[in-house]
Amino acid sequence: MKPSVEINGARLLKRLDDFAAIGATPAGGVNRQALGPQDQAARALLADLALARGFRVFQDPLANLFVRRAGKNEHLPPFLIGSHLDSQPTGGRYDGALGTLAAFEVLEALDDAGIETHVPIEVVAWTNEEGSRFAPGAMGSMAFSLGHIPGDWDDIKGTDGVLWRDALAATLVNLPAAETRPLGFPIAGYLELHIEQGPSLEKEDIPIGIVTGVQGTRWFEITISGQAAHAGTTQLSFRRDPMVAANAALHSLYATIMPEDENARFTVGRIAAYPGSVNAIAGSVSLSVDLRHPSSGNLDAIEARIVRAFQASALANGCTVDIRKTFDMSPAQFSEPLINSVEHAARHLGLAAKHMVSGAFHDALYIARIAPATMIFVPCRDGLSHNEAEYVEPEHCIAGAQMLLQSTLEVTGTVVIDR
Amino acid sequence: MKPSVEINGARLLKRLDDFAAIGATPAGGVNRQALGPQDQAARALLADLALARGFRVFQDPLANLFVRRAGKNEHLPPFLIGSHLDSQPTGGRYDGALGTLAAFEVLEALDDAGIETHVPIEVVAWTNEEGSRFAPGAMGSMAFSLGHIPGDWDDIKGTDGVLWRDALAATLVNLPAAETRPLGFPIAGYLELHIEQGPSLEKEDIPIGIVTGVQGTRWFEITISGQAAHAGTTQLSFRRDPMVAANAALHSLYATIMPEDENARFTVGRIAAYPGSVNAIAGSVSLSVDLRHPSSGNLDAIEARIVRAFQASALANGCTVDIRKTFDMSPAQFSEPLINSVEHAARHLGLAAKHMVSGAFHDALYIARIAPATMIFVPCRDGLSHNEAEYVEPEHCIAGAQMLLQSTLEVTGTVVIDR
Numbered sequence: 001m002k003p004s005v006e007i008n009g010a011r012l013l014k015r016l017d018d019f020a021a022i023g024a025t026p027a028g029g030v031n032r033q034a035l036g037p038q039d040q041a042a043r044a045l046l047a048d049l050a051l052a053r054g055f056r057v058f059q060d061p062l063a064n065l066f067v068r069r070a071g072k073n074e075h076l077p078p079f080l081i082g083s084h085l086d087s088q089p090t091g092g093r094y095d096g097a098l099g100t101l102a103a104f105e106v107l108e109a110l111d112d113a114g115i116e117t118h119v120p121i122e123v124v125a126w127t128n129e130e131g132s133r134f135a136p137g138a139m140g141s142m143a144f145s146l147g148h149i150p151g152d153w154d155d156i157k158g159t160d161g162v163l164w165r166d167a168l169a170a171t172l173v174n175l176p177a178a179e180t181r182p183l184g185f186p187i188a189g190y191l192e193l194h195i196e197q198g199p200s201l202e203k204e205d206i207p208i209g210i211v212t213g214v215q216g217t218r219w220f221e222i223t224i225s226g227q228a229a230h231a232g233t234t235q236l237s238f239r240r241d242p243m244v245a246a247n248a249a250l251h252s253l254y255a256t257i258m259p260e261d262e263n264a265r266f267t268v269g270r271i272a273a274y275p276g277s278v279n280a281i282a283g284s285v286s287l288s289v290d291l292r293h294p295s296s297g298n299l300d301a302i303e304a305r306i307v308r309a310f311q312a313s314a315l316a317n318g319c320t321v322d323i324r325k326t327f328d329m330s331p332a333q334f335s336e337p338l339i340n341s342v343e344h345a346a347r348h349l350g351l352a353a354k355h356m357v358s359g360a361f362h363d364a365l366y367i368a369r370i371a372p373a374t375m376i377f378v379p380c381r382d383g384l385s386h387n388e389a390e391y392v393e394p395e396h397c398i399a400g401a402q403m404l405l406q407s408t409l410e411v412t413g414t415v416v417i418d419r
Numbered sequence: 420m421k422p423s424v425e426i427n428g429a430r431l432l433k434r435l436d437d438f439a440a441i442g443a444t445p446a447g448g449v450n451r452q453a454l455g456p457q458d459q460a461a462r463a464l465l466a467d468l469a470l471a472r473g474f475r476v477f478q479d480p481l482a483n484l485f486v487r488r489a490g491k492n493e494h495l496p497p498f499l500i501g502s503h504l505d506s507q508p509t510g511g512r513y514d515g516a517l518g519t520l521a522a523f524e525v526l527e528a529l530d531d532a533g534i535e536t537h538v539p540i541e542v543v544a545w546t547n548e549e550g551s552r553f554a555p556g557a558m559g560s561m562a563f564s565l566g567h568i569p570g571d572w573d574d575i576k577g578t579d580g581v582l583w584r585d586a587l588a589a590t591l592v593n594l595p596a597a598e599t600r601p602l603g604f605p606i607a608g609y610l611e612l613h614i615e616q617g618p619s620l621e622k623e624d625i626p627i628g629i630v631t632g633v634q635g636t637r638w639f640e641i642t643i644s645g646q647a648a649h650a651g652t653t654q655l656s657f658r659r660d661p662m663v664a665a666n667a668a669l670h671s672l673y674a675t676i677m678p679e680d681e682n683a684r685f686t687v688g689r690i691a692a693y694p695g696s697v698n699a700i701a702g703s704v705s706l707s708v709d710l711r712h713p714s715s716g717n718l719d720a721i722e723a724r725i726v727r728a729f730q731a732s733a734l735a736n737g738c739t740v741d742i743r744k745t746f747d748m749s750p751a752q753f754s755e756p757l758i759n760s761v762e763h764a765a766r767h768l769g770l771a772a773k774h775m776v777s778g779a780f781h782d783a784l785y786i787a788r789i790a791p792a793t794m795i796f797v798p799c800r801d802g803l804s805h806n807e808a809e810y811v812e813p814e815h816c817i818a819g820a821q822m823l824l825q826s827t828l829e830v831t832g833t834v835v836i837d838r
Contacts, residue, residue: 233777
């Protein structure tokens with residue numbers, strides 16, 4: 001089946017190249033950290049392209065950037081498509097940029113085809129999704145969903161020592177052509193195209209992921225304390241070895257959490273023993289746990305299991321354990337009607353697609369709190385992201401953009417040929 | 420039963436106090452690193468005490484210090500008793516000093532009692548047992564056992580940048596009263612009193628350990644390499660997680676090596692995951708293994724088991740493993756006749772004693788290669804050593820010294836009342 005409107009693949013790829021040149025790194029990635037000069041340059045380029053095309057450009061107090069293509073019913077809330085333009089310090093060319101530029105391509109393709117949509121469609125580039133210069137990440141979409149700027153953000157400083165407030169003000173004044181808009185307004189829905197940042201689409205050779213939700217994430221810092229002692233002189237019965245306790249707990253958790261539940265993610269990415277001598281039983285072992293699941297109930301149950309496992313193994317090894325939860329992000333369920341529309345679009349385009357849950361955070365996580373939202377994923381090579389070697393096949397970029405366009409048409413309903 | 424000769428407990432405790440004042444730390448420990456000013460001061464004090472008592476004092480080219488009490492048969496090789504006077508930078512008052520000063524007390528007690536021994540008895544203070552300023556440790560006893568200074572020691576520098584050769588020369592000239600002696604000479608045997616540096620005597624409430632040997636020690640650095648990946652987006656089947664591989668290998672080794680063999684010691688004191696992010700599957704995990712056993716054959720068998728366990732778990736988790744052996748010290752079996760003599764002495768004194776294997780290195784390990792040797796252990800509080808809080812009950816210091824004297828009399832055979 002032919003798409004109703006075709007996006008211009010060559011133009012999209014050219015745009016990806018043009019934006020990748022802003023903050024390009026020698027290794028082929030980009031360094032376009034939030035609210036810095038390169039981020040501002042990328043925003044300015046998008047605004048210039050939009051204004052040249054006759055679209056209106058807005059920014060809100062968070063410097064979220066909007067490009068509006070008018071719809072037939074201008075009084076109705078716009079439908080938002082987009083992503084972000086900032087990057088990790090040694091980031092890739094596609095993370096954020098693909099979703100933003102594909103969204104802009106949707107506007108251009110609609111324009112080229114002379115389509116008038118039922119509601120206005122707006123491209124959005126959310127501010128500071130990455131959170132690498134200023135933490136937390138997803139500041140723009142979070143504040144948009146709240147309708148205000150959290151009070152405790154006032155003193156946020158960047159890794160470079162710059163106050164967030166100052167960088168924000170500099171970014172806002174750098175785009176005088178943009179109209180000003182309040183923070184947060186009614187929207188018809190939000191659709192975000194993004195690279196998967198994981199290997200599953202590539203490994204299964206499926207070009208499109210339809211994202212049903214974002215996993216909830218909980219982080220724990222676990223410290224097991226035992227008794228440092230001589231490795232040679234201390235026999236087994238006198239050992240209170242926190243390495244043994246940590247090993248036993250993790251062994252039982254590795255054997256159960258993920259094998260028993262394909263939606264669970266359980267990762268220990270950091271571990272250290274103190275004092276850390278080859279010839280001394282450690283006095284304590286600290287490790288991090290990253291736990292994710294699409295269901296809050298399952299997160300609660302697995303968290304309880306983790307706590308029990310460490311308490312039991314600490315007790316069995318004469319140790320004590322301290323467990324601190326350092327991060328707790330609730331899962332998001334994306335909109336079922338929107339998901340259905342994306343599914344229709346994939347069928348319409350004849351593109352293989354699978355439902356999946358996002359393991360990474362995205363702006364859509366916050367927007368889903370105030371409006372129907374979902375995401376479209378495309379494969380990235382080796383699942384690699386936050387890495388200068390990040391790569392997406394041109395055909396997948398184009399297929400993703402085509403899906404974004406087709407889904408937008410499905411969602412916004414009636415389309416009108418106006419010339 | 421009464422001992423044949425009694426050591427002077429008050430004098431021994433006084434001596435321990437006097438030597439603990441040399442390099443005393445505010446926290447109650449000592450800092451008397453090898454060949455430094457405090458070590459030299461301790462040597463000088465011992466030499467002064469010896470000369471005042473009419474004993475001859477010698478030092479060899481390694482600055483091993485000998486105090487000789489003549490025997491009836493001066494042409495026979497001397498029987499050596501002693502330990503070392505150097506300490507860790509934040510060391511305790513007893514590690515080394517107890518064995519050296521108790522040995523000197525043996526000479527004084529024999530003198531006080533007017534006993535002439537069959538063979539000459541010499542107190543020895545070996546140079547640089549600790550190895551904390553200059554590595555390796557046990558330089559003095561090692562070179563004595565070899566009869567020469569290893570060629571690759573020439574360039575050894577201290578943690579303070581001082582050349583070992585220079586510190587040695589300064590130490591030798593600092594003791595002009597000592598006669599010079601060649602490195603290595605025939606000895607009748609060697610007996611060393613030392614604190615256990617482990618908890619077992621204290622926990623079992625046994626005052627005397629009779630040391631049947633020193634465990635062999637092997638160190639390994641093991642690195643498991645997998646694939647760093649996103650903790651949220653990477654499902655189980657796509658994970659190549661080196662933490663999981665390390666966990667599985669260690670779990671099987673913890674469950675078998677020590678539980679199945681009470682003489683084995685298996686310790687992982689250091690572990691780290693790279694890059695070490697809470698939200699990333701590690702790309703690699705490095706850990707240290709300290710393996711000890713009194714038998715070389717068992718060490719070989721356990722080493723093979725360790726290698727197999729890591730290879731299998733790496734393979735099962737899509738990882739690779741690199742295992743490097745960074746240290747390999749053969750076990751030492753102490754002399755059975757000497758052990759029997761020590762056992763007789765304990766029975767004679769009515770002191771509870773148990774056979775044990777030393778998990779720590781000692782000078783006796785090297786001397787055992789050239790002459791009958793063994794050690795006597797006394798309990799230390801909480802098994803603590805290499806620590807300023809190191810503590811030995813006065814009664815255990817005295818019992819240890821009495822054991823050293825009685826064992827020496829047992830070993831050197833016939834004693835002669837000469838006045």
